[in-house]
Amino acid sequence: MTGEAEKPPERPGYPVNAEPSSAGPGRAPFGLPAIWLRVNCRCAHCWDSRNGERLVSITDLPREVSVRTARRAGDRVEIVFGPDGHRGAFDVGWLSQFAIGDDEAGGEGRHPAAGEPSMDSLTGEDDRTEDAKRLWSADEIAEAFPQGSWPLFRADAAHRQACLTAVLRDGFVVLRDVPREPGAVLTVAQSIGFVRETERGPFLDVQVGALPPSQAFTGRPLTPRTAQAFRDPPPTLELLHCLDDAAAGGESMLVDGFHAAASLRARDPAAFAVLASSEVTFAYADARAELRATRPVIGVDPRGRIREIRLNGNHMQPLRLPPDEAVAFYAAYRAFAEMIGRPGQMLTFLLRPGDCLIFDNTRILNGRTGFTGGRKRHLQVCWTDLDGLASTLALMRHPRRNGRLRSLRNYSRSPRASAVASPGDVIHNFLHTSLFKDRLRRARRSMLLPELLTFLIEDRCLCRETCSPGGRPPSSAACSPQD
Numbered sequence: 001m002t003g004e005a006e007k008p009p010e011r012p013g014y015p016v017n018a019e020p021s022s023a024g025p026g027r028a029p030f031g032l033p034a035i036w037l038r039v040n041c042r043c044a045h046c047w048d049s050r051n052g053e054r055l056v057s058i059t060d061l062p063r064e065v066s067v068r069t070a071r072r073a074g075d076r077v078e079i080v081f082g083p084d085g086h087r088g089a090f091d092v093g094w095l096s097q098f099a100i101g102d103d104e105a106g107g108e109g110r111h112p113a114a115g116e117p118s119m120d121s122l123t124g125e126d127d128r129t130e131d132a133k134r135l136w137s138a139d140e141i142a143e144a145f146p147q148g149s150w151p152l153f154r155a156d157a158a159h160r161q162a163c164l165t166a167v168l169r170d171g172f173v174v175l176r177d178v179p180r181e182p183g184a185v186l187t188v189a190q191s192i193g194f195v196r197e198t199e200r201g202p203f204l205d206v207q208v209g210a211l212p213p214s215q216a217f218t219g220r221p222l223t224p225r226t227a228q229a230f231r232d233p234p235p236t237l238e239l240l241h242c243l244d245d246a247a248a249g250g251e252s253m254l255v256d257g258f259h260a261a262a263s264l265r266a267r268d269p270a271a272f273a274v275l276a277s278s279e280v281t282f283a284y285a286d287a288r289a290e291l292r293a294t295r296p297v298i299g300v301d302p303r304g305r306i307r308e309i310r311l312n313g314n315h316m317q318p319l320r321l322p323p324d325e326a327v328a329f330y331a332a333y334r335a336f337a338e339m340i341g342r343p344g345q346m347l348t349f350l351l352r353p354g355d356c357l358i359f360d361n362t363r364i365l366n367g368r369t370g371f372t373g374g375r376k377r378h379l380q381v382c383w384t385d386l387d388g389l390a391s392t393l394a395l396m397r398h399p400r401r402n403g404r405l406r407s408l409r410n411y412s413r414s415p416r417a418s419a420v421a422s423p424g425d426v427i428h429n430f431l432h433t434s435l436f437k438d439r440l441r442r443a444r445r446s447m448l449l450p451e452l453l454t455f456l457i458e459d460r461c462l463c464r465e466t467c468s469p470g471g472r473p474p475s476s477a478a479c480s481p482q483d
């Protein structure tokens with residue numbers, strides 16, 4: 001993996017209190033409101049620790065919740081709620097990550113962005129916005145071009161992790177040396193998530209003269225755009241595998257749409273506001289499908305952060321806006337298009353046979369230069385989604401959350417395992433006695449221990465008896481409800 005760079009810049013965390021403060025009826029430990037604590041109570045009455053699901057609804061709780069007493073005991077905060085006397089207990093480490101404080105203490109609380117990549121957190125911060133990304137201009141990303149090797153991607157978990165991180169952070173990665181075989185793009189997609197099949201099947205051939213008829217299937221240049229903008233939701237990841245390149249031309253052009261939108265916001269905030277608030281319809285129709293999606297060109301989250309770009313001039317439908325607003329929209333749309341086309345925004349490079357480009361379709365705008373040579377240029381495209389990629393990455397970063405690995409570790413400590421001679425025997429016996437035997441048939445017998453562990457991590461356990469699906473709350477969170 002080259003092109004790996006430093007983590008995105010840190011965002012300020014929330015101040016925290018190390019110690020629970022004396023609680024009034026409205027405010028409670030760590031500056032959290034009493035109703036917040038009660039809604040998120042981790043007692044066995046309120047919370048199913050096996051699957052991380054809440055068991056009570058908001059209407060099950062008293063309207064006027066208060067904190068009667070709050071007491072810290074070791075790593076726990078024990079709370080008695082009013083008016084009903086309900087008892088809850090929280091793990092301090094868990095609670096402190098949500099702390100909202102305004103005073104002295106500092107302490108062990110943390111915001112996910114402060115100490116670890118935010119896309120890795122389970123705390124609810126949105127990893128899809130500009131805040132979680134490293135925005136780039138062409139010059140900046142050219143020096144740290146995100147690329148990897150498909151053979152290494154398959155064999156080396158650290159390399160795979162670096163490549164997937166690049167997609168979340170930079171918006172794309174190019175994997176080299178993917179076999180030039182039809183359908184190989186599906187193997188790549190399946191290694192990171194679930195293929196988003198369409199009415200055209202699991203993948204499409206992009207070749208001059210192929211169907212469906214659109215500009216992509218000619219030799220004409222394509223301005224950078226969102227793929228499949230007419231779908232709702234659109235696929236959030238596109239994979240483009242080059243089986244053969246053009247005789248001349250056909251270079252890929254990528255633009256960081258978040259960077260371009262942020263630049264527009266800085267230069268022309270009124271244009272940004274128009275594009276973030278005007279609804280635009282993108283549509284496509286042929287004999288097999290009639291698709292349409294109506295969204296703003298620049299999607300922002302409730303805090304105004306850029307979260308999604310949807311730009312595709314080929315599929316944009318006539319606006320249904322009052323004349324003044326239509327004029328303002330087209331002016332803003334032109335300003336954005338000019339920003340995208342400015343020198344320094346567009347990264348141009350040639351996908352060579354065996355290269356597979358993977359990009360975030362909510363952020364990266366993908367185009368190409370015109371080319372000659374007719375049908376020689378042959379790409380295959382398929383789609384998958386960002387949440388699957390993020391999940392794959394999270395499980396790699398947190399193997400302790402993986403049921404099989406935990407079970408293997410537990411097994412290795414068991415009397416049954418300690419009765420056999422070597423670590424290899426432990427593994428062998430584990431495979432043949434474990435609940436996962438059937439799911440491990442695809443593991444090669446020649447696998448060495450590191451490979452086998454990687455295999456176990458990737459082929460996640462679905463066993464409910466041994467493993468706890470979802471997050472495992474801190475064990476100290478359990479408590480006895482009084483009511």
Ligand SMILES: [Zn+2]
Nearest residue numbers: 041043046088
């Ligand atoms: Zn409770």
